Amino acid sequence: MSRVPPRAIFGLTLLVGLGVLSLVAGRLFPEALASTCPLGMDPTRPDRTVCELAFGGLWVSLAVGLAAGALSTFIGLAVAAVARLSGGAVEQALLRGVDAVFALPDVLVVMVLQLAGQSLADAGQGGGFGPFGLMVASLALVGWAGPARMFRNRLFTLESQEYVAAARALGGGGAHLLRVHLWPALRPFALAVFLSRLPAAILTESTVSFFGIARMEPMSLGRYLGTSYAALIYEGGGRVVLPAWALLVLLVLGASLASQALSATPRRAA
């Protein structure tokens, strides 16, 4: 029996709450939001209220974060599994590749990947990737190295447990050990890693969109903040930036709390 810590429950509730709020306010009933928004119209888009843009952006940012976080976690898990199953020189080579990717600054590489993807799309070779798909793929391509390193280290630790040694002594192969013994112990950690990737992906997307390099449409929180720059400078309108900032902070708070609590909790065997 395992107990989910209160901090994780709080973080997950906050995340789910923000997701539901963005769905309801940003997608299902935007008219109700538009008519009741106390923050007024956006100076750079006079046809939309600040609330519509903030909650619409929250929906897009959340979708990008969830998709990119899931994809990078999956790639990291696959690389770590292949590394541990292969062992020896293959594992060392994969780890050096992980180090190389990990050492690169996310924002710069995502910018270059966006440039490459947009050029492919302009030339009709985009493979059906729209701005959303391109951003998710770019974030996953730079974001898998951290999870791969964490999963590899966790697998290495789990393999030294007595029950795994016993299973191996009884003739269990690598794939069997991974599927039957290691994966169940790894699942809560995988959820924690996924939740830790969520804010990283959202913040990287926000920064790249803010620079005006990503063509995210409908606008994410980052692109919305990027387009609000002129309004803020010339109208002194903190009201334009503060709601989107608050939503971004709440997203990261939820994901960080849940991730930290889940990765720190020792799980007792059933």
Next chain:
Amino acid sequence: MRVVTQRLARQLILVPVVAVASYFLMAALPLTTETDAKRQVSKELAASYQRDLGIGEPLGFLRPWEKLFRGERLGTSAQGITGDELLLKLSGSVGVGLMALPLALAWALGFALLRTTWRRGRWAALGDAVPAVAFGTPVFIPALLLAPAVVERGHMLPELCAALVTSVWPGIFLGTLVGDSLETELSRDYVRTALGKGLSRGTVLRRHVLPNVWPALLDAVGPVATSLLAGSFAAERVFGLPYFGQLYVLAVLNKQVAVVVVATTTFASLLVLVSLAVEALRYALDPRSREATA
């Protein structure tokens, strides 16, 4: 020593890997001129890209570097940049990063002390909330909020403000890490033993605890250096500082592919230099690193 040499070699090999990878990624960009779509490049520009990158030539991947070392402009127009200008702009960004470093250390120390104090009282939740607010705030948001007050003024104020907003996230990150590490070490038996033998708290901290906290701090230097430099890009953009971040973003937006190749590699080289310095420092400060296996 062999282990350290291996680590150094691993770091150094990153530079040519980044150079070659970024070159071939740029060279693979389709620069067709078959349609008249708005974003397509003209025939002349496409030919210029091909020349800049040496596409289709033997050892063509060395072309951007040849131009750089000959002192020629990289890029396809008068907006291209020479190696000297690149270094000047990079030094501007590094300067902002260096101003941000002591600020980050001050944030770290302050937050680590506050967190230790909060942990014992009813403000404990703030120990989690403050990092979440700091991590959830991209550099450009405080920069945007400060910008109206500082962009029109000179006297290094934009640089200082850029350093200030860049330092917050790395500072809180370092503070969390050092605070946790400090707390773990302070609860260990050797601290109780040293105090029990009559040593003062300051002596125990300086002689016994801090040497065990250094490795955690050094582990964080890599990500912190990356975030200080990459964070300064966003701040430079908002405060209108004409340094490396501005150059990089404009090069990407204007598809100055040779500039992107050289700038990416230069940035990676800078990060490798930071890693090498950290490895050397670790070797000097942490005896365990000299015994560690690869």
